[in-house]
Amino acid sequence: xxxxxxxxxxxxxxxxxxxxxxxxxxxxxxxxxxxxxxxxxxxxxxxxxxxxxxxxxxxxxxxxxxxxxxxxxxxxxxxxxxxxxxxxxxxxxxxxxxxxxxxxxxxxxxx
Numbered sequence: 001x002x003x004x005x006x007x008x009x010x011x012x013x014x015x016x017x018x019x020x021x022x023x024x025x026x027x028x029x030x031x032x033x034x035x036x037x038x039x040x041x042x043x044x045x046x047x048x049x050x051x052x053x054x055x056x057x058x059x060x061x062x063x064x065x066x067x068x069x070x071x072x073x074x075x076x077x078x079x080x081x082x083x084x085x086x087x088x089x090x091x092x093x094x095x096x097x098x099x100x101x102x103x104x105x106x107x108x109x110x111x
Contacts (some may be wrong), residue, residue: 045058
């Protein structure tokens, strides 16, 4: 991987980390407990389902953020294995790293 490609991946990581952090903050706000007192049963069930869906989205966003931050640390620490599949050891294709900079496996091993 060239220095230019590493810089592009670093830029993508910085951008994605900022975006996902904002998503986490937004999701934290909408997953706060809902006061269902005074709601009819359908509205209450809708609020419970919405909270459940948002809780799952928050967990997924937090998990992705962790992966992005770990990838950023590896890139910044000049980890020689960054960009290589953890399973087969082959280089992860650059288009995959540009679309998913936190990827630690090639497409074949990720399946």
